[in-house]
Amino acid sequence: TTITSDGYIASWNTQDPSQPLSLHEYFRGASGNNPFSACAGGDSLLVGTESGSIVLPGTKTILKGKHNAPISGISLHPLAQSDVFFQRLLLTSSYDFTCRVWHGFEQGPAFMEFEPQWSYISACSWCPTHSANFACVDADGRLSVASMLRPHAGAIASLQMWDASTGKMCCKNIHISLW
Numbered sequence: 001t002t003i004t005s006d007g008y009i010a011s012w013n014t015q016d017p018s019q020p021l022s023l024h025e026y027f028r029g030a031s032g033n034n035p036f037s038a039c040a041g042g043d044s045l046l047v048g049t050e051s052g053s054i055v056l057p058g059t060k061t062i063l064k065g066k067h068n069a070p071i072s073g074i075s076l077h078p079l080a081q082s083d084v085f086f087q088r089l090l091l092t093s094s095y096d097f098t099c100r101v102w103h104g105f106e107q108g109p110a111f112m113e114f115e116p117q118w119s120y121i122s123a124c125s126w127c128p129t130h131s132a133n134f135a136c137v138d139a140d141g142r143l144s145v146a147s148m149l150r151p152h153a154g155a156i157a158s159l160q161m162w163d164a165s166t167g168k169m170c171c172k173n174i175h176i177s178l179w
Helices: none
Strands: 008-013 016-025 035-041 044-049 054-056 071-076 089-094 099-103 112-114 121-126 133-138 142-147 157-163 168-176
Touching: 044 071, 044 089, 089 121, 099 133
Parallel strands: 035 071, 071 121
Antiparallel strands: 008 016, 035 044, 044 054, 071 089, 089 099, 099 112, 121 133, 133 142, 142 157, 157 168
16 A cells, blocks of 8 residues: 555555556545645554644544654554554654654654654664664665664664665664663
8 A cells, every 4th residue: 555645545465566456536635735644553644744744534623733854654553453552653754853752642743753863764664673773774875773772872783784885785873872
């Protein structure tokens, strides 16, 4: 399933990806509030917009405070279905060079902000095995891991995976902070 910047959701057949199986108009934002990224969890779909807001489609309700650039990734906590505390933890990444952790879906500031300071953040994801950790990757190919247990410590691990100047994979400048 994918979401387009003009507000359509498409379901695809992996055997024949040339045409979508279904195409539905699900969200059309106001000017500058067009869909940019999406995350499905449980029975809801959250949309990150070009303007940096998180929106619940259909209602067009803005759920959170804003990033200062398009939201490039949204990730619901993997324990959201089984644990009350993690039920409403939401991780977002943005082209404003930050990842933010939000608690609850109501308006308000981020619970935690992580700013690796290298480049645009392209994607983010929660760690599937350690409930406090998450990772993000930036446009320069650096993978960074952060922890809610150390909110002001910066990255607890980072690895340069891609050399943008040569266009080749690499593993250099490894930095790991121990607990």
